[in-house]
Amino acid sequence: MIVGGGTAGWLTAGVIAAEHRGASPDGLRVTVIESPDVPTIGVGEGTWPTMRDTLRRIGVAEADFIRECDASFKQGSQFRRWVDGGADDHYFHPFVLPQGYTEVDLVAAWRARDSAPAFAELVSVQPHLCNRGKAPKQFATPEYAAVANYAYHLDAGRFGAFLQRHCTGRLGVQHIADHVVAIRSHDNGDIAAVQLKEHGAVAGDLFIDCTGMKSLLLGGHLGVPFVSQKHVLFCDTALAVQVPYSTADTPIVPHTVSTAQSSGWVWDIGLPTRRGIGHVYSSAHTSDDAAERELLRYIAGSVGPDDIPAPRKLSFQPGYRQTFWQRNCVAVGLSAGFIEPLEASAIAMVELSANWISDQLPADREDMDRVARRFNDAFSYRWSRVIDFLKLHYVLTRRTDSAFWRDNVQPESIPGRLSEQLARWRHRPPSRYDFERVEEVFPSASYQYVLYGMGFEPAANVTTRRSDSLQAAEGYFREAAQLTAKMLAALPDHRALINHIHRHGLPRI
Ligand SMILES: Cc1cc2nc3c(=O)[nH]c(=O)nc-3n(C[C@H](O)[C@H](O)[C@H](O)COP(=O)(O)OP(=O)(O)OC[C@H]3O[C@@H](n4cnc5c(N)ncnc54)[C@H](O)[C@@H]3O)c2cc1C
Numbered sequence: 461m462i463v464g465g466g467t468a469g470w471l472t473a474g475v476i477a478a479e480h481r482g483a484s485p486d487g488l489r490v491t492v493i494e495s496p497d498v499p500t501i502g503v504g505e506g507t508w509p510t511m512r513d514t515l516r517r518i519g520v521a522e523a524d525f526i527r528e529c530d531a532s533f534k535q536g537s538q539f540r541r542w543v544d545g546g547a548d549d550h551y552f553h554p555f556v557l558p559q560g561y562t563e564v565d566l567v568a569a570w571r572a573r574d575s576a577p578a579f580a581e582l583v584s585v586q587p588h589l590c591n592r593g594k595a596p597k598q599f600a601t602p603e604y605a606a607v608a609n610y611a612y613h614l615d616a617g618r619f620g621a622f623l624q625r626h627c628t629g630r631l632g633v634q635h636i637a638d639h640v641v642a643i644r645s646h647d648n649g650d651i652a653a654v655q656l657k658e659h660g661a662v663a664g665d666l667f668i669d670c671t672g673m674k675s676l677l678l679g680g681h682l683g684v685p686f687v688s689q690k691h692v693l694f695c696d697t698a699l700a701v702q703v704p705y706s707t708a709d710t711p712i713v714p715h716t717v718s719t720a721q722s723s724g725w726v727w728d729i730g731l732p733t734r735r736g737i738g739h740v741y742s743s744a745h746t747s748d749d750a751a752e753r754e755l756l757r758y759i760a761g762s763v764g765p766d767d768i769p770a771p772r773k774l775s776f777q778p779g780y781r782q783t784f785w786q787r788n789c790v791a792v793g794l795s796a797g798f799i800e801p802l803e804a805s806a807i808a809m810v811e812l813s814a815n816w817i818s819d820q821l822p823a824d825r826e827d828m829d830r831v832a833r834r835f836n837d838a839f840s841y842r843w844s845r846v847i848d849f850l851k852l853h854y855v856l857t858r859r860t861d862s863a864f865w866r867d868n869v870q871p872e873s874i875p876g877r878l879s880e881q882l883a884r885w886r887h888r889p890p891s892r893y894d895f896e897r898v899e900e901v902f903p904s905a906s907y908q909y910v911l912y913g914m915g916f917e918p919a920a921n922v923t924t925r926r927s928d929s930l931q932a933a934e935g936y937f938r939e940a941a942q943l944t945a946k947m948l949a950a951l952p953d954h955r956a957l958i959n960h961i962h963r964h965g966l967p968r969i
Pocket residue numbers: 463464465466467468469493494495496497498499500501502503504505506507616638639640641670671672673676698700738774776792793794795801804805806807808
């Protein structure tokens with residue numbers, strides 16, 4: 461029984477129903493209850509490459525998804541003005557791993573050069589593809605296959621409706637449009653049923669709480685406390701707008717652009733028909749009016765004054781639940797927690813949770829407690845890593861132009877494990893030795909991209925590496941440059957691929 465029909469509810473329903481034969485009479489019965497009175501959050505436009513596996517796993521045709529969700533391709537993020545706030549201050553966190561990663565110490569060879577380009581530009585093709593507005597695949601590349609690793613940007617409202625049609629039409633998911641007014645318990649404290657306004661009580665074995673920030677079942681009914689992370693990540697408010705393109709053939713930027721502001725940052729996401737832009741900021745460091753002025757200043761260059769819609773304000777508490785699975789109830793999505801969308805990790809955490817629940821589906825009620833313990837351990841760890849990684853973007857800043865940036869580097873705001881890692885990374889780059897779990901949320905390569913993008917200085921510019929190791933790394937740098945030249949010549953422009961898919965689709969696998 462899935463309560464809530466936002467991105468979290470429908471993705472979770474899709475993953476479970478597809479794997480456990482929801483459409484067969486002898487398969488698992490999956491029901492989504494969605495209130496007609498409570499809208500979904502309506503934001504959440506950036507995803508991770510994991511979304512390709514998720515959509516394939518639930519049987520969606522990639523071209524249908526791209527057409528119906530106004531989706532475009534995302535090849536990573538570019539961070540502007542995070543290091544010192546200057547006009548030419550920018551770096552990439554691409555999805556493609558560095559060429560030769562895990563084979564040799566690329567960082568040592570990069571540092572050993574007298575003059576070197578930015579780390580990401582030297583080791584990866586993808587910043588160059590992004591700078592030139594390229595698509596990550598060709599017209600003939602089969603659906604979900606990539607030439608350069610990619611995720612999507614999408615219209616959140618259309619995505620929810622698309623998933624609903626797919627889950628109910630193809631995967632046998634039952635849909636009840638009704639409002640939960642009460643929750644009934646068994647004597648042992650398990651949830652027995654949800655009481656609906658029109659349909660009466662609806663019973664279930666496992667309840668998945670996808671009710672958004674109010675966390676109706678796990679937080680509200682079962683009373684699982686919320687663990688605030690506001691002392692680490694200060695942003696708690698967003699102003700979101702949708703901005704039209706000046707012409708229908710304006711290039712679509714193939715990456716998320718995140719531009720630092722005085723007390724937060726602005727996201728800029730290019731969809732085929734519009735841009736989604738939002739200012740995320742700390743309400744303790746700036747006022748709504750000042751934040752809106754900064755947002756409008758950001759947009760002003762691209763649209764006429766009459767085309768700027770009024771921003772929509774969203775407030776959130778950064779943090780997560782103390783446990784995520786209690787008794788026969790597990791929270792997925794905003795009901796489990798939310799942290800500023802700096803690396804678009806929220807929907808990825810939904811996918812990870814849905815896969816976990818589906819793969820480890822409890823055999824019976826007794827087994828459920830064992831599964832719950834392991835789920836809680838895995839996701840406490842994952843939430844902590846998300847927080848560490850987002851904080852990494854802040855702790856190395858040299859900006860001192862506002863209290864927001866100065867407060868962000870205060871030692872008491874930095875999680876202990878991250879401080880320790882930063883000390884370690886002064887002597888050796890982030891590697892697999894730092895991240896040992898299966899399915900780490902962010903691989904060590906991501907830490908390298910952000911660390912060296914932010915201008916992190918190792919202890920001394922010396923290396924004891926053998927000269928042939930350094931030469932091997934130089935070989936990978938050359939390989940990356942050759943690959944870049946080949947891909948730039950062979951890959952179409954981003955909008956050209958989107959237009960092609962709208963007209964002709966993609967080869968099916
Ligand atoms: C400013 C901002 C930007 C974001 N950007 C990104 C991003 O780029 N990438 C990313 O991955 N994530 C992003 N997110 C997070 C992302 O939007 C969410 O993780 C995602 O949309 C999932 O939301 P949800 O389904 O958990 O909740 P919601 O969309 O809030 O859905 C809640 C559901 O519960 C139902 N419900 C509530 N009460 C009841 C009731 N009493 N009875 C029955 N049903 C009920 C509602 O009807 C609704 O269907 C962003 C979030 C914010 C705030």
